[in-house]
Amino acid sequence: MDDVLPAYSGQMVMFGRGVGRMQFDPGEISETGDALFVAPLCQARHFSVSGPAKVFGVSLNFRGWAALSGLSVHDYHDCFLQPETVLPDGLAEEFASLAPRWRNGELDDTSVLDSMAGIVRRGLSKLPEQHLTVIDRTLEWLSSSFKPDLDELYERLPYSKRQSQRLVAQFFGQSPVRLVRRYRAVRAATLLSIPDLPEEIEAEIREAFYDQAHLIKEIRFFTGRTPKRLQPDAGLPINEMLGPDGYSAVDLFGSGEAEQLRRDGLDKA
Template sequence: MVDSDKFRFRFLPAPEGLSPFIDSLYTFETDVSEIDDILPAYSAQLIVYARGQATMEMPGGGTGRSSEAYFLTPLLEAAPFHLSGPVRAAGVSLTARGWAALSGMPVDEYGNRTMDAAEVLEGDLADRLTAIAPALRDGEIDAEGAAGLMAEVVRDGLKPLRPQHVQMIERTFAWLNSDLNPEIADLEKELGLSARQLQRLCRRFFGRPTKGVVTRFRAIRSATILADPNLTAELRSKVTDAYYDQAHMIHEIQRYTGRTPKRLSPDEPHLGVETLGTGGYGNIDLHAVEQGGKRPIN
Protein backbone atom coordinates (compact mmCIF):
# COMPACT_ATOMS: atom_id res chain seq x y z
CA MET A 1 0.00 0.00 0.00
CA VAL A 2 1.18 3.53 -0.81
CA ASP A 3 -0.16 6.33 1.36
CA SER A 4 1.54 9.59 0.38
CA ASP A 5 0.67 13.27 0.44
CA LYS A 6 -0.53 12.94 -3.15
CA PHE A 7 -2.47 9.67 -3.27
CA ARG A 8 -3.42 6.39 -1.63
CA PHE A 9 -2.97 3.27 -3.76
CA ARG A 10 -3.43 -0.33 -2.73
CA PHE A 11 -3.22 -3.69 -4.49
CA LEU A 12 -5.61 -6.44 -3.35
CA PRO A 13 -5.27 -10.13 -4.25
CA ALA A 14 -7.53 -11.75 -6.82
CA PRO A 15 -10.55 -13.47 -5.21
CA GLU A 16 -10.51 -17.23 -4.86
CA GLY A 17 -10.84 -19.03 -8.19
CA LEU A 18 -10.21 -15.92 -10.29
CA SER A 19 -6.42 -15.81 -10.40
CA PRO A 20 -6.26 -17.17 -13.99
CA PHE A 21 -8.38 -14.19 -15.04
CA ILE A 22 -7.44 -11.40 -12.61
CA ASP A 23 -3.93 -10.22 -11.74
CA SER A 24 -5.13 -8.08 -8.85
CA LEU A 25 -7.74 -5.69 -7.57
CA TYR A 26 -6.77 -2.17 -6.52
CA THR A 27 -8.08 1.02 -4.99
CA PHE A 28 -6.99 4.59 -5.67
CA GLU A 29 -7.86 7.83 -3.92
CA THR A 30 -6.46 11.35 -4.07
CA ASP A 31 -7.53 14.78 -2.86
CA VAL A 32 -5.11 16.50 -5.25
CA SER A 33 -6.77 18.47 -8.03
CA GLU A 34 -4.34 17.56 -10.83
CA ILE A 35 -1.94 14.64 -11.39
CA ASP A 36 0.09 13.96 -14.53
CA ASP A 37 1.88 10.64 -14.90
CA ILE A 38 2.59 7.77 -17.30
CA LEU A 39 1.04 4.30 -17.16
CA PRO A 40 3.28 1.44 -18.32
CA ALA A 41 2.17 -0.97 -21.04
CA TYR A 42 -0.35 -2.90 -19.00
CA SER A 43 -3.00 -5.56 -19.28
CA ALA A 44 -6.69 -4.67 -19.62
CA GLN A 45 -8.23 -2.77 -16.71
CA LEU A 46 -11.82 -2.54 -15.53
CA ILE A 47 -12.19 0.74 -13.62
CA VAL A 48 -14.97 2.45 -11.69
CA TYR A 49 -14.68 6.19 -11.02
CA ALA A 50 -16.87 7.44 -8.18
CA ARG A 51 -15.20 10.84 -8.25
CA GLY A 52 -12.85 12.60 -10.66
CA GLN A 53 -11.92 12.06 -14.26
CA ALA A 54 -8.98 10.72 -16.27
CA THR A 55 -7.75 11.32 -19.79
CA MET A 56 -4.97 9.40 -21.51
CA GLU A 57 -2.89 9.93 -24.64
CA MET A 58 -3.27 6.56 -26.31
CA PRO A 59 -0.37 4.86 -28.11
CA GLY A 60 -0.81 5.43 -31.83
CA GLY A 61 -2.94 8.54 -31.35
CA GLY A 62 -6.27 9.56 -29.89
CA THR A 63 -7.43 10.32 -26.39
CA GLY A 64 -9.00 7.88 -23.94
CA ARG A 65 -11.45 9.18 -21.35
CA SER A 66 -12.77 7.70 -18.14
CA SER A 67 -16.43 7.18 -17.28
CA GLU A 68 -18.15 5.83 -14.19
CA ALA A 69 -17.55 2.24 -15.37
CA TYR A 70 -15.21 1.55 -18.25
CA PHE A 71 -12.44 -0.65 -19.62
CA LEU A 72 -8.94 0.45 -20.44
CA THR A 73 -8.08 -2.20 -23.02
CA PRO A 74 -4.57 -3.67 -23.10
CA LEU A 75 -1.91 -0.99 -23.52
CA LEU A 76 0.84 -2.01 -25.91
CA GLU A 77 3.16 0.88 -24.98
CA ALA A 78 3.38 3.36 -22.11
CA ALA A 79 0.76 6.11 -22.17
CA PRO A 80 0.72 9.55 -20.45
CA PHE A 81 -2.41 10.33 -18.44
CA HIS A 82 -3.96 13.24 -16.56
CA LEU A 83 -6.17 12.96 -13.48
CA SER A 84 -8.60 15.70 -12.47
CA GLY A 85 -9.31 15.21 -8.79
CA PRO A 86 -10.35 14.62 -6.19
CA VAL A 87 -10.45 10.99 -7.35
CA ARG A 88 -12.01 7.95 -5.76
CA ALA A 89 -11.73 4.81 -7.86
CA ALA A 90 -11.44 1.04 -7.80
CA GLY A 91 -10.14 -1.32 -10.43
CA VAL A 92 -9.62 -4.86 -11.63
CA SER A 93 -6.46 -5.75 -13.52
CA LEU A 94 -7.29 -8.53 -15.97
CA THR A 95 -4.88 -11.15 -17.28
CA ALA A 96 -4.64 -11.88 -21.00
CA ARG A 97 -6.90 -14.88 -20.43
CA GLY A 98 -9.30 -12.75 -18.40
CA TRP A 99 -9.69 -10.12 -21.12
CA ALA A 100 -10.21 -12.81 -23.77
CA ALA A 101 -12.80 -14.72 -21.71
CA LEU A 102 -14.66 -11.60 -20.63
CA SER A 103 -14.67 -9.59 -23.85
CA GLY A 104 -13.84 -11.98 -26.72
CA MET A 105 -12.11 -9.03 -28.39
CA PRO A 106 -8.72 -9.52 -30.11
CA VAL A 107 -6.06 -7.30 -28.57
CA ASP A 108 -4.52 -6.34 -31.91
CA GLU A 109 -7.90 -4.86 -32.93
CA TYR A 110 -9.13 -3.44 -29.64
CA GLY A 111 -5.97 -2.55 -27.72
CA ASN A 112 -4.98 1.00 -26.77
CA ARG A 113 -8.43 2.44 -26.14
CA THR A 114 -11.08 3.11 -23.51
CA MET A 115 -14.51 1.51 -23.80
CA ASP A 116 -17.60 2.04 -21.67
CA ALA A 117 -18.76 -1.05 -19.79
CA ALA A 118 -21.80 -1.41 -22.05
CA GLU A 119 -19.55 -1.66 -25.12
CA VAL A 120 -17.90 -4.78 -23.73
CA LEU A 121 -20.46 -6.48 -21.47
CA GLU A 122 -24.09 -7.45 -21.83
CA GLY A 123 -26.81 -5.30 -20.29
CA ASP A 124 -27.21 -6.82 -16.81
CA LEU A 125 -23.46 -6.99 -16.21
CA ALA A 126 -22.92 -3.45 -17.45
CA ASP A 127 -25.79 -2.20 -15.28
CA ARG A 128 -24.26 -3.84 -12.22
CA LEU A 129 -20.99 -2.06 -12.90
CA THR A 130 -22.55 1.35 -13.42
CA ALA A 131 -24.41 0.98 -10.11
CA ILE A 132 -21.11 0.65 -8.21
CA ALA A 133 -19.88 4.22 -8.75
CA PRO A 134 -22.83 6.00 -7.08
CA ALA A 135 -22.77 3.49 -4.21
CA LEU A 136 -19.09 4.23 -3.64
CA ARG A 137 -19.63 7.97 -4.01
CA ASP A 138 -22.50 7.98 -1.49
CA GLY A 139 -20.58 5.92 1.07
CA GLU A 140 -22.79 2.83 0.80
CA ILE A 141 -19.64 0.78 0.11
CA ASP A 142 -15.93 1.47 0.49
CA ALA A 143 -13.32 1.20 -2.26
CA GLU A 144 -12.39 -2.37 -1.33
CA GLY A 145 -16.04 -3.34 -1.43
CA ALA A 146 -16.38 -1.74 -4.84
CA ALA A 147 -13.42 -3.73 -6.17
CA GLY A 148 -14.96 -6.92 -4.78
CA LEU A 149 -18.27 -6.24 -6.54
CA MET A 150 -16.39 -5.59 -9.77
CA ALA A 151 -14.61 -8.92 -9.44
CA GLU A 152 -17.97 -10.69 -9.09
CA VAL A 153 -19.16 -9.06 -12.31
CA VAL A 154 -16.03 -10.39 -13.98
CA ARG A 155 -16.72 -13.86 -12.56
CA ASP A 156 -20.28 -13.84 -13.93
CA GLY A 157 -19.20 -12.49 -17.32
CA LEU A 158 -16.49 -15.03 -18.15
CA LYS A 159 -17.11 -17.20 -21.17
CA PRO A 160 -15.29 -20.47 -21.94
CA LEU A 161 -12.29 -20.25 -24.25
CA ARG A 162 -11.24 -23.00 -26.61
CA PRO A 163 -8.93 -25.42 -24.76
CA GLN A 164 -6.15 -24.87 -27.28
CA HIS A 165 -6.34 -21.13 -26.70
CA VAL A 166 -6.15 -21.57 -22.93
CA GLN A 167 -3.14 -23.83 -23.44
CA MET A 168 -1.48 -21.28 -25.70
CA ILE A 169 -1.93 -18.42 -23.20
CA GLU A 170 -0.79 -20.44 -20.18
CA ARG A 171 2.24 -21.92 -21.91
CA THR A 172 3.21 -18.55 -23.30
CA PHE A 173 3.30 -17.14 -19.76
CA ALA A 174 5.38 -20.12 -18.59
CA TRP A 175 7.72 -19.55 -21.52
CA LEU A 176 8.03 -15.83 -20.73
CA ASN A 177 8.83 -16.74 -17.15
CA SER A 178 11.64 -19.05 -18.19
CA ASP A 179 14.07 -16.35 -19.34
CA LEU A 180 14.29 -12.66 -20.10
CA ASN A 181 15.00 -13.67 -23.71
CA PRO A 182 13.27 -17.02 -24.29
CA GLU A 183 13.80 -18.73 -27.64
CA ILE A 184 10.73 -18.34 -29.87
CA ALA A 185 11.46 -21.70 -31.51
CA ASP A 186 11.02 -23.37 -28.12
CA LEU A 187 7.46 -22.09 -27.80
CA GLU A 188 6.62 -23.06 -31.38
CA LYS A 189 7.86 -26.57 -30.70
CA GLU A 190 6.07 -26.92 -27.36
CA LEU A 191 2.75 -25.77 -28.80
CA GLY A 192 3.17 -27.62 -32.08
CA LEU A 193 2.52 -24.46 -34.07
CA SER A 194 4.12 -22.95 -37.11
CA ALA A 195 5.70 -19.51 -36.82
CA ARG A 196 2.75 -18.01 -38.69
CA GLN A 197 0.17 -19.67 -36.43
CA LEU A 198 1.97 -18.51 -33.30
CA GLN A 199 2.26 -14.96 -34.64
CA ARG A 200 -1.50 -14.86 -35.27
CA LEU A 201 -2.35 -16.09 -31.78
CA CYS A 202 0.13 -13.74 -30.12
CA ARG A 203 -1.45 -10.81 -31.92
CA ARG A 204 -4.91 -11.94 -30.85
CA PHE A 205 -4.17 -12.48 -27.15
CA PHE A 206 -1.19 -10.17 -26.57
CA GLY A 207 -1.51 -7.55 -29.30
CA ARG A 208 1.95 -8.06 -30.81
CA PRO A 209 3.79 -10.67 -32.87
CA THR A 210 5.84 -13.11 -30.82
CA LYS A 211 9.05 -11.06 -30.75
CA GLY A 212 7.09 -8.00 -29.64
CA VAL A 213 5.56 -9.98 -26.77
CA VAL A 214 9.06 -10.88 -25.55
CA THR A 215 10.23 -7.28 -25.86
CA ARG A 216 7.29 -5.84 -23.93
CA PHE A 217 7.44 -8.29 -21.03
CA ARG A 218 11.21 -8.09 -20.84
CA ALA A 219 11.00 -4.32 -20.44
CA ILE A 220 8.31 -4.50 -17.76
CA ARG A 221 10.14 -7.21 -15.82
CA SER A 222 13.46 -5.39 -16.13
CA ALA A 223 11.96 -2.14 -14.91
CA THR A 224 10.37 -3.79 -11.89
CA ILE A 225 13.61 -5.53 -10.97
CA LEU A 226 15.72 -2.37 -11.37
CA ALA A 227 13.27 -0.40 -9.24
CA ASP A 228 13.62 -2.86 -6.36
CA PRO A 229 15.49 -1.11 -3.50
CA ASN A 230 16.96 -4.51 -2.52
CA LEU A 231 18.38 -5.17 -5.97
CA THR A 232 21.58 -7.21 -5.90
CA ALA A 233 24.54 -6.66 -8.21
CA GLU A 234 24.08 -10.19 -9.57
CA LEU A 235 20.46 -9.60 -10.52
CA ARG A 236 21.28 -6.21 -12.06
CA SER A 237 23.92 -7.92 -14.20
CA LYS A 238 21.40 -10.49 -15.42
CA VAL A 239 19.05 -7.72 -16.48
CA THR A 240 21.68 -5.66 -18.28
CA ASP A 241 23.01 -8.81 -20.01
CA ALA A 242 19.58 -9.24 -21.60
CA TYR A 243 20.22 -6.18 -23.81
CA TYR A 244 22.83 -5.36 -26.42
CA ASP A 245 23.98 -2.28 -24.54
CA GLN A 246 22.82 0.34 -22.07
CA ALA A 247 21.27 2.55 -24.75
CA HIS A 248 19.17 -0.39 -25.95
CA MET A 249 17.98 -1.08 -22.40
CA ILE A 250 17.13 2.56 -21.69
CA HIS A 251 15.20 2.96 -24.94
CA GLU A 252 13.18 -0.21 -24.46
CA ILE A 253 12.32 0.38 -20.81
CA GLN A 254 11.27 3.95 -21.57
CA ARG A 255 9.09 2.83 -24.47
CA TYR A 256 7.11 0.41 -22.31
CA THR A 257 7.18 2.13 -18.91
CA GLY A 258 7.48 5.80 -19.84
CA ARG A 259 10.59 6.17 -17.70
CA THR A 260 14.30 5.62 -17.99
CA PRO A 261 15.84 3.18 -15.47
CA LYS A 262 17.15 6.10 -13.37
CA ARG A 263 13.61 7.43 -12.94
CA LEU A 264 12.10 4.16 -11.73
CA SER A 265 12.85 4.93 -8.07
CA PRO A 266 11.80 8.56 -7.61
CA ASP A 267 12.23 10.43 -4.33
CA GLU A 268 8.47 10.63 -4.01
CA PRO A 269 5.79 8.11 -5.07
CA HIS A 270 4.44 8.16 -8.61
CA LEU A 271 1.37 6.18 -9.58
CA GLY A 272 2.94 4.93 -12.81
CA VAL A 273 5.90 3.48 -10.93
CA GLU A 274 3.67 1.94 -8.26
CA THR A 275 1.80 -0.04 -10.92
CA LEU A 276 5.08 -1.82 -11.69
CA GLY A 277 5.02 -3.40 -8.24
CA THR A 278 4.88 -7.19 -8.05
CA GLY A 279 1.40 -6.98 -6.50
CA GLY A 280 0.00 -6.02 -9.88
CA TYR A 281 1.09 -9.17 -11.69
CA GLY A 282 -0.40 -12.62 -11.23
CA ASN A 283 0.76 -14.71 -14.16
CA ILE A 284 4.16 -13.16 -14.82
CA ASP A 285 6.93 -13.89 -12.36
CA LEU A 286 8.86 -10.67 -12.58
CA HIS A 287 11.91 -12.12 -10.81
CA ALA A 288 12.24 -15.36 -12.75
CA VAL A 289 15.51 -14.54 -14.45
CA GLU A 290 17.56 -17.55 -13.43
CA GLN A 291 18.62 -18.16 -17.03
CA GLY A 292 20.26 -14.73 -17.16
CA GLY A 293 18.82 -13.82 -20.57
CA LYS A 294 21.99 -13.51 -22.64
CA ARG A 295 20.38 -13.71 -26.09
CA PRO A 296 19.37 -10.12 -26.91
CA ILE A 297 16.35 -9.56 -29.14
CA ASN A 298 16.06 -6.41 -31.26
Protein backbone atom coordinates (compact mmCIF):
# COMPACT_ATOMS: atom_id res chain seq x y z
CA MET A 1 0.00 0.00 0.00
CA ASP A 2 1.33 3.39 -0.99
CA ASP A 3 -0.92 6.39 -0.39
CA VAL A 4 -1.43 9.68 1.44
CA LEU A 5 -3.26 10.06 4.76
CA PRO A 6 -5.25 13.26 5.28
CA ALA A 7 -4.82 15.54 8.30
CA TYR A 8 -6.35 13.34 10.96
CA SER A 9 -6.66 12.51 14.64
CA GLY A 10 -4.18 10.62 16.82
CA GLN A 11 -3.88 6.85 16.41
CA MET A 12 -2.77 3.97 18.64
CA VAL A 13 -1.31 1.32 16.31
CA MET A 14 0.01 -2.23 16.67
CA PHE A 15 1.77 -3.99 13.78
CA GLY A 16 1.43 -7.74 14.07
CA ARG A 17 3.06 -8.23 10.67
CA GLY A 18 4.53 -5.87 8.09
CA VAL A 19 6.19 -2.48 8.31
CA GLY A 20 4.76 1.00 7.83
CA ARG A 21 6.61 4.15 6.85
CA MET A 22 5.49 7.77 6.88
CA GLN A 23 7.19 10.87 5.56
CA PHE A 24 6.86 13.81 7.93
CA ASP A 25 9.44 16.23 6.55
CA PRO A 26 11.43 16.29 3.32
CA GLY A 27 14.04 13.57 3.57
CA GLU A 28 12.68 12.28 6.91
CA ILE A 29 10.92 8.91 6.76
CA SER A 30 9.87 7.27 10.02
CA GLU A 31 9.36 3.51 10.30
CA THR A 32 6.94 1.67 12.55
CA GLY A 33 7.78 -0.85 15.26
CA ASP A 34 5.48 -3.34 16.96
CA ALA A 35 3.62 -0.66 18.93
CA LEU A 36 3.42 3.09 18.44
CA PHE A 37 1.23 6.16 18.43
CA VAL A 38 0.73 8.37 15.39
CA ALA A 39 0.43 11.88 16.79
CA PRO A 40 -2.41 13.95 15.26
CA LEU A 41 -1.65 14.95 11.67
CA CYS A 42 -2.03 18.64 10.85
CA GLN A 43 -1.52 18.11 7.12
CA ALA A 44 -1.61 15.24 4.65
CA ARG A 45 1.32 12.83 4.90
CA HIS A 46 2.63 10.19 2.51
CA PHE A 47 2.73 6.66 3.92
CA SER A 48 3.42 3.13 2.77
CA VAL A 49 2.98 -0.36 4.20
CA SER A 50 5.16 -3.32 3.20
CA GLY A 51 3.20 -6.54 3.53
CA PRO A 52 1.82 -8.97 4.06
CA ALA A 53 0.65 -6.85 6.98
CA LYS A 54 -1.74 -7.14 9.89
CA VAL A 55 -2.42 -3.89 11.72
CA PHE A 56 -4.62 -3.16 14.74
CA GLY A 57 -5.59 0.34 15.78
CA VAL A 58 -7.58 2.67 17.99
CA SER A 59 -8.55 6.10 16.67
CA LEU A 60 -8.55 8.85 19.29
CA ASN A 61 -10.68 11.96 18.92
CA PHE A 62 -9.55 15.31 20.37
CA ARG A 63 -10.95 14.56 23.82
CA GLY A 64 -9.44 11.09 23.75
CA TRP A 65 -5.95 12.24 22.78
CA ALA A 66 -5.91 14.88 25.52
CA ALA A 67 -7.28 12.53 28.19
CA LEU A 68 -5.00 9.61 27.29
CA SER A 69 -1.71 11.30 26.47
CA GLY A 70 -1.85 14.62 28.29
CA LEU A 71 0.39 15.88 25.46
CA SER A 72 -0.10 19.22 23.75
CA VAL A 73 -0.85 18.70 20.07
CA HIS A 74 0.98 21.98 19.44
CA ASP A 75 4.18 20.24 20.62
CA TYR A 76 3.44 16.67 19.50
CA HIS A 77 1.99 16.38 16.03
CA ASP A 78 2.93 14.84 12.69
CA CYS A 79 5.28 12.24 14.16
CA PHE A 80 5.48 8.70 15.53
CA LEU A 81 5.61 8.42 19.33
CA GLN A 82 6.83 5.47 21.37
CA PRO A 83 4.31 3.97 23.85
CA GLU A 84 6.24 5.25 26.87
CA THR A 85 5.88 8.84 25.62
CA VAL A 86 2.10 8.57 25.72
CA LEU A 87 1.32 5.97 28.39
CA PRO A 88 2.43 5.31 31.99
CA ASP A 89 5.20 2.71 32.27
CA GLY A 90 3.00 -0.29 33.09
CA LEU A 91 0.51 0.37 30.30
CA ALA A 92 3.30 1.15 27.82
CA GLU A 93 4.93 -2.20 28.54
CA GLU A 94 1.59 -3.98 28.21
CA PHE A 95 0.96 -2.33 24.85
CA ALA A 96 4.47 -3.20 23.61
CA SER A 97 3.93 -6.86 24.55
CA LEU A 98 0.81 -7.36 22.42
CA ALA A 99 2.48 -7.93 19.02
CA PRO A 100 4.86 -10.68 20.22
CA ARG A 101 2.00 -12.37 22.08
CA TRP A 102 -0.18 -12.22 18.96
CA ARG A 103 2.61 -13.67 16.80
CA ASN A 104 3.21 -16.61 19.14
CA GLY A 105 -0.50 -17.42 19.24
CA GLU A 106 -1.13 -16.39 22.83
CA LEU A 107 -3.62 -13.72 21.68
CA ASP A 108 -6.08 -13.81 18.80
CA ASP A 109 -7.32 -10.75 16.89
CA THR A 110 -10.25 -10.08 19.21
CA SER A 111 -8.07 -10.39 22.29
CA VAL A 112 -5.59 -7.86 20.89
CA LEU A 113 -8.34 -5.32 20.25
CA ASP A 114 -9.88 -5.94 23.67
CA SER A 115 -6.47 -5.44 25.26
CA MET A 116 -5.89 -2.18 23.37
CA ALA A 117 -9.33 -0.90 24.40
CA GLY A 118 -8.56 -1.87 27.99
CA ILE A 119 -5.25 0.00 27.93
CA VAL A 120 -7.02 3.12 26.66
CA ARG A 121 -9.75 2.77 29.27
CA ARG A 122 -7.24 2.50 32.14
CA GLY A 123 -5.01 5.23 30.74
CA LEU A 124 -7.64 7.96 30.45
CA SER A 125 -7.50 10.87 32.86
CA LYS A 126 -10.37 13.22 33.66
CA LEU A 127 -10.07 16.51 31.80
CA PRO A 128 -10.98 19.79 33.51
CA GLU A 129 -14.49 20.90 32.59
CA GLN A 130 -13.25 24.18 31.11
CA HIS A 131 -10.84 22.29 28.85
CA LEU A 132 -13.70 20.10 27.66
CA THR A 133 -15.63 23.29 26.97
CA VAL A 134 -12.79 24.60 24.79
CA ILE A 135 -12.69 21.36 22.78
CA ASP A 136 -16.44 21.01 22.35
CA ARG A 137 -17.20 24.65 21.57
CA THR A 138 -14.35 24.83 19.09
CA LEU A 139 -15.75 21.79 17.31
CA GLU A 140 -19.22 23.33 17.27
CA TRP A 141 -17.76 26.54 15.87
CA LEU A 142 -15.87 24.64 13.14
CA SER A 143 -19.11 22.87 12.21
CA SER A 144 -21.10 26.07 11.82
CA SER A 145 -19.82 27.29 8.46
CA PHE A 146 -17.21 27.02 5.73
CA LYS A 147 -15.86 30.31 7.04
CA PRO A 148 -16.79 30.65 10.74
CA ASP A 149 -16.17 34.03 12.33
CA LEU A 150 -13.14 34.16 14.67
CA ASP A 151 -14.71 36.65 17.06
CA GLU A 152 -17.64 34.30 17.50
CA LEU A 153 -15.27 31.57 18.71
CA TYR A 154 -13.67 33.86 21.29
CA GLU A 155 -17.12 34.87 22.54
CA ARG A 156 -17.98 31.20 23.08
CA LEU A 157 -14.87 30.29 25.08
CA PRO A 158 -14.48 30.98 28.84
CA TYR A 159 -11.00 32.50 28.46
CA SER A 160 -9.34 35.64 27.15
CA LYS A 161 -8.54 35.77 23.44
CA ARG A 162 -4.86 35.00 24.06
CA GLN A 163 -5.61 32.08 26.39
CA SER A 164 -8.19 30.76 23.93
CA GLN A 165 -5.64 30.79 21.11
CA ARG A 166 -3.13 28.94 23.30
CA LEU A 167 -5.63 26.28 24.37
CA VAL A 168 -6.97 25.74 20.84
CA ALA A 169 -3.38 25.15 19.71
CA GLN A 170 -2.84 22.81 22.68
CA PHE A 171 -5.83 20.60 21.86
CA PHE A 172 -5.91 20.89 18.07
CA GLY A 173 -2.29 21.60 17.17
CA GLN A 174 -3.15 24.67 15.14
CA SER A 175 -4.39 28.22 15.56
CA PRO A 176 -8.10 28.91 14.98
CA VAL A 177 -7.25 30.47 11.60
CA ARG A 178 -5.37 27.34 10.53
CA LEU A 179 -8.17 25.11 11.80
CA VAL A 180 -10.66 26.95 9.61
CA ARG A 181 -8.42 26.28 6.61
CA ARG A 182 -8.10 22.60 7.49
CA TYR A 183 -11.78 21.86 7.99
CA ARG A 184 -12.86 24.00 5.06
CA ALA A 185 -10.61 21.86 2.85
CA VAL A 186 -11.75 18.58 4.38
CA ARG A 187 -15.42 19.54 4.18
CA ALA A 188 -14.98 20.59 0.56
CA ALA A 189 -13.15 17.34 -0.24
CA THR A 190 -15.87 15.21 1.36
CA LEU A 191 -18.65 17.01 -0.45
CA LEU A 192 -16.89 17.05 -3.83
CA SER A 193 -16.43 13.28 -3.59
CA ILE A 194 -20.23 12.81 -3.71
CA PRO A 195 -21.44 11.94 -7.22
CA ASP A 196 -23.93 14.37 -8.75
CA LEU A 197 -23.38 16.99 -6.06
CA PRO A 198 -26.14 19.65 -6.22
CA GLU A 199 -25.05 22.83 -7.98
CA GLU A 200 -26.02 24.94 -4.94
CA ILE A 201 -23.53 23.14 -2.71
CA GLU A 202 -20.80 23.16 -5.35
CA ALA A 203 -21.26 26.91 -5.69
CA GLU A 204 -21.05 27.33 -1.90
CA ILE A 205 -17.76 25.40 -1.89
CA ARG A 206 -16.25 27.53 -4.64
CA GLU A 207 -17.30 30.75 -2.90
CA ALA A 208 -15.37 29.63 0.19
CA PHE A 209 -12.06 29.81 -1.73
CA TYR A 210 -10.38 32.65 -3.60
CA ASP A 211 -10.33 30.77 -6.91
CA GLN A 212 -9.95 27.28 -8.42
CA ALA A 213 -6.19 27.24 -7.85
CA HIS A 214 -6.69 28.05 -4.16
CA LEU A 215 -9.29 25.29 -3.83
CA ILE A 216 -6.96 22.71 -5.38
CA LYS A 217 -3.95 23.81 -3.32
CA GLU A 218 -5.82 23.67 0.00
CA ILE A 219 -7.45 20.30 -0.66
CA ARG A 220 -4.10 18.83 -1.73
CA PHE A 221 -2.32 20.17 1.36
CA PHE A 222 -4.80 18.79 3.89
CA THR A 223 -6.02 15.63 2.13
CA GLY A 224 -3.21 14.70 -0.25
CA ARG A 225 -5.58 14.69 -3.21
CA THR A 226 -6.81 17.03 -5.87
CA PRO A 227 -10.55 17.42 -6.53
CA LYS A 228 -10.22 15.06 -9.53
CA ARG A 229 -8.87 12.30 -7.25
CA LEU A 230 -11.46 12.50 -4.48
CA GLN A 231 -13.04 9.15 -5.25
CA PRO A 232 -10.13 6.78 -4.50
CA ASP A 233 -10.25 3.04 -5.02
CA ALA A 234 -12.48 1.14 -2.62
CA GLY A 235 -10.76 -0.39 0.38
CA LEU A 236 -8.17 2.34 0.97
CA PRO A 237 -8.03 4.00 4.41
CA ILE A 238 -8.66 7.45 2.99
CA ASN A 239 -12.20 6.35 2.01
CA GLU A 240 -13.10 6.10 5.68
CA MET A 241 -10.99 9.02 6.88
CA LEU A 242 -12.47 11.54 4.45
CA GLY A 243 -16.01 10.23 4.86
CA PRO A 244 -18.47 11.84 7.28
CA ASP A 245 -17.98 9.03 9.83
CA GLY A 246 -14.23 9.58 9.83
CA TYR A 247 -14.69 13.19 10.89
CA SER A 248 -17.60 12.57 13.25
CA ALA A 249 -16.26 15.11 15.78
CA VAL A 250 -16.96 17.87 13.27
CA ASP A 251 -20.24 18.07 11.38
CA LEU A 252 -18.97 18.28 7.83
CA PHE A 253 -22.49 19.09 6.67
CA GLY A 254 -23.13 21.77 9.23
CA SER A 255 -23.76 24.82 7.08
CA GLY A 256 -26.98 23.78 5.36
CA GLU A 257 -25.51 21.06 3.16
CA ALA A 258 -27.26 18.24 5.05
CA GLU A 259 -30.73 19.58 4.31
CA GLN A 260 -29.83 20.16 0.66
CA LEU A 261 -28.43 16.62 0.32
CA ARG A 262 -31.56 15.13 1.88
CA ARG A 263 -33.71 17.04 -0.60
CA ASP A 264 -31.64 15.63 -3.44
CA GLY A 265 -31.55 12.11 -1.95
CA LEU A 266 -27.74 12.12 -1.74
CA ASP A 267 -27.25 12.08 2.04
CA LYS A 268 -26.51 8.32 1.93
CA ALA A 269 -24.33 8.49 -1.17
